[in-house]
Amino acid sequence: MSAQTPAYFEAMLTDAVNEFRKKYPSFEEAYNTYIGQYGESSVRVHEPVRISDTIDPVVIVLGRTTPLFYRDSRRALTGSLGTIEIEKGNVYVLGRRASLDSKLVVWSQTAEVEIEEYDSRVRIVPSRIHAAIFASEDGEVLFSDLGSGSGSILAGETSKPEPFIFLFAPPSVGVHRVPTIQKYANAWMK
DSSP states (O other): OOTTSHHHHHHHHHHHHHHHHHHOHHHHHHHHHHHHHHOGGGSOOEEEEEOSSEEEEEEEEETTTEEEEEETTTTEEEOSSOEEEOOTTOEEEEEEOSSOOSEEEEEOSSOEEEEEEOOTTSSOOOOSSOEEEEEOTTSOEEEEEOSOSSOEEEEEEETTTEEEEEEEOOTTSOOOOOOOOOSSTTGGGO
């Protein structure tokens, strides 16, 4: 399997999910209640986006109100409660525990880390099984929403530099783009 095929990422995710279900009771509960509500096929990789080889930080927003920061220079994902180093060959699943304890969690082969708080009073909170970060053996790091009901937003800039914004959203989410007047043509090219 090529490292760039959807089947490759699905296989990585399946292996990680099976490992995390045995290793972390909180993941097992979050996963079981999530698939119990939405079905076995509800957790799947959706168009992985490369977040390596970027200028720090890449802003990742889960559930529209919960921000995280990926810093490629440190290969680290950071929130207000903690940081997790992104190591080659690993998968990191982002989500929340089944109970609404207001903590966003990252599960990995090495740790379960509370990384950010979210406000459980808002209508849209991160999903129990929300997203994944894939770190390949060759050093590439990719992000994918796993079919969350609340979506994800990525904003950053590649090292070229080339700005980007990606929106992972269910069809029920309306997107409105507001164009602004460009003051300088290719100002970043000077």
